[in-house]
Amino acid sequence: MDVPFRVRRAAEVDLQDILEIEGVSFSDPWPQSFFVNLFNDTSWVVEFRGHVIAYLFGRVAADEAEVLNLAVHADHRRRGVAGSILEAALAGFYAVGGRIVYLEVRAANEEAQAFYRKFGFEEQGRRARYYDRPPEDAVIMTRRIGPQKGPK
Numbered sequence: 093m094d095v096p097f098r099v100r101r102a103a104e105v106d107l108q109d110i111l112e113i114e115g116v117s118f119s120d121p122w123p124q125s126f127f128v129n130l131f132n133d134t135s136w137v138v139e140f141r142g143h144v145i146a147y148l149f150g151r152v153a154a155d156e157a158e159v160l161n162l163a164v165h166a167d168h169r170r171r172g173v174a175g176s177i178l179e180a181a182l183a184g185f186y187a188v189g190g191r192i193v194y195l196e197v198r199a200a201n202e203e204a205q206a207f208y209r210k211f212g213f214e215e216q217g218r219r220a221r222y223y224d225r226p227p228e229d230a231v232i233m234t235r236r237i238g239p240q241k242g243p244k
């Protein structure tokens with residue numbers, strides 16, 4: 093029988109698991125110092141069998157929310173894990189006043205763009221050469237949030 097995964101707030105004790113996933117998920121992984129001030133009520137993890145298998149770090153300022161970082165352990169992709177954590181994050185953003193969400197994603201990361209489109213995000217524009225390692229444009233995606241959450 094499948095053990096269910098659990099979405100909960102991120103805590104500093106999760107950092108080692110997060111850094112391991114980060115290191116193999118991105119060509120330009122965030123260093124530890126980028127994460128340390130982001131453990132708050134807009135950061136989330138998914139726990140499975142006592143380990144963190146996914147995380148989402150967000151930020152809300154006034155009515156604008158931002159997804160800063162999201163990754164799922166490679167062994168657990170395409171099982172709805174990112175969808176579950178995004179739904180929790182969108183509800184959490186809304187609860188603290190967020191009404192519109194922004195994010196940036198590498199132009200070549202079509203998988204992530206497909207994921208975000210499924211959850212109602214649309215391309216709003218691009219930032220030329222926003223990323224290093226390798227240099228690449230960012231696609232800016234956005235969606236509004238209301239009290240209803242989840243896929244559109």
Ligand SMILES: CC(C)(COP(=O)(O)OP(=O)(O)OC[C@H]1O[C@@H](n2cnc3c(N)ncnc32)[C@H](O)[C@@H]1OP(=O)(O)O)[C@@H](O)C(=O)NCCC(=O)NCCS
Pocket residue numbers: 117118162163164165168169170171172173174175176196197198201202203204206207208210
């Ligand atoms: C993008 C990412 C977070 C998706 O995580 P996930 O848990 O596999 O996503 P879900 O299972 O919740 O997918 C939900 C839907 O998104 C879309 N989707 C997800 N991964 C996809 C892929 N590789 N290709 C195409 N569509 C995809 C599908 O519509 C999927 O539904 P389906 O499986 O029923 O077809 C994951 O691939 C990842 O961690 N990638 C590396 C890090 C990254 O790129 N992060 C985003 C940076 S902005």
